[in-house]
Amino acid sequence: MSDKDLIESGDMKIGWVRSHMPVLSIIRESFEREQPLKGHKIAMALHVEAKTAALVEALAIGGAEVAITGCNPLSTQDDVSAALNTRDNIKCYAKYDCCSDEYYEAIDKVLDMKPDITIDDGADLIFKLHTERTDLLPGILGGCEETTTGIHRLKAMEKDGALKMPVVAVNDAMTKFLFDNRYGTGQSAWDGIMRTTNLLVAGKTVVIGGYGWCGKGVAMRASGLGADVIVTEIDPIRALEARMDGHRVMSMAEAAKYGDIFVTTTGNVDILSKKHFEVMKDGAILANSGHFNVEINLEELTAMASSVRAVRKNIKEYNVAGKRINVLADGRLVNLAAGDGHPAEVMDMSFANQALCVKYIAENKLENGVHPVPHDLDMYVAELKLKSMGIEIDELEPHQTEYMEGWECGT
Ligand SMILES: NC(=O)c1ccc[n+]([C@@H]2O[C@H](COP(=O)([O-])OP(=O)(O)OC[C@H]3O[C@@H](n4cnc5c(N)ncnc54)[C@H](O)[C@@H]3O)[C@@H](O)[C@H]2O)c1
Ligand SMILES: N[C@@H](CCSC[C@H]1O[C@@H](n2cnc3c(=O)[nH]cnc32)[C@H](O)[C@@H]1O)C(=O)O
DSSP states (O other): OOHHHHHHHHHHHHHHHHTTOHHHHHHHHHHHHHOTTTTOEEEEESOOSHHHHHHHHHHHHTTOEEEEEOSSTTTOOHHHHHHHTTSTTEEEOOOTTOOHHHHHHHHHHHHTTOOSEEEESSSHHHHHHTTTOGGGGGGOOEEEEOSHHHHHHHHHHHHTTOOOSEEEEGGGSHHHIIIIIIIIHHHHHHHHHHHHHOOOOTTOEEEEEOOSHHHHHHHHHHHHTTOEEEEEOSOHHHHHHHHHTTOEEOOHHHHTTTOSEEEEOSSOSOSBOHHHHHHOOTTEEEEEOSSTTTSBOHHHHHHHOSEEEEEETTEEEEEETTEEEEEEGGGSBHHHHSSOOSOHHHHHHHHHHHHHHHHHHHHSOOOSEEEEOOHHHHHHHHHHHHHHTTOOOOOOOHHHHHHHHOSTTOO
């Protein structure tokens, strides 16, 4: 594609999602009027695709200078990256399928702007700031973190006394994880798997590793598509939830024998490894929708395989003792590396939280450590979303408040 065609294609994608992100649009309009980010420099490492571009535009329109790169070597859409580079006060360094060196070089380039605010998805920028770029830490007002695993990583740093900046845990806003992780991953993981394989889900046995917010969504949609769902867990409560939601629950050692399609959503390593590959059926399909490329142990699978070949775009077939094991998108997030990521209406709420939290960091002096998203911001996003959907809800009447708060008439 020529540069002109790339930019045109990126602009079209951004225009489409912008018109389906009403909450972010309202925030963008207020940012344009009030310029709350004037003079701020924002460094970002997020999936560079159209919804992220809509967030980047809102921040730049709010007065900020923005530099962005990817947070996953396979999720960047080069047309969106090209379109972003035509905008004032925005520089994008992300490139699809970059090698590891290029990936980390781009993170350095973003940090070269000397940001005062960061936005991460997986804590790559913050990790770099605390290792090779510590000279920049005194200039940092704070950062935002988009995802569950990033927050685990930051809380571990905080516990060790290693976290030297404030970070807002955007993932933990209710208007983020209850919708993005559950309904977003629930839909987009299946979108990625179905468009990549062009196979039927109905009648298949689907094994979901992990029954957290992502796992619940992926399992719920698999059931809806007609699959027989098996869940694996390490947490007894979540295992019980899965069972009572109607799924079978067992160990992965057992489930590995039955699965036609496996989807990992744990944020943990080695959910699928040698002992599982050994007992899998011929033709099993493996996808990850959790974290980086660590949930499926591809090193072990490669070592076991007599041959590996590409059988379709984003599908590699490993021949293991005469059985074919198919891995989607090199074990990276199937919804982003083999699809377009979450639906726009879901990212609308996630990125509304990001925009409001960036403003919150710009306007408040926060202590070093991991901070929750302020409850009123979370509620504001929910209210705007409901309004954009044309939904009205009831309000407590004074006597109902009195009843709920009193103890005299409780029986
Ligand atoms: N694909 C996406 O777009 C997307 C969206 C949101 C979050 N994520 C990522 O997905 C992962 C899960 O996020 P979440 O919000 O669902 O987290 P969560 O903490 O709610 O759920 C993770 C679940 O995995 C379980 N688990 C951990 N180790 C396990 C093991 N060895 N076997 C079986 N289960 C195990 C945990 O008990 C937990 O119930 C994180 O890495 C997060 O960053 C991806
Ligand atoms: N960067 C790591 C960490 C997981 S990304 C998971 C996050 O991606 C976010 N996400 C999912 N879909 C999209 C999208 O379409 N655009 C931007 N971000 C997305 C979502 O909010 C979730 O918390 C990795 O690539 O493996």
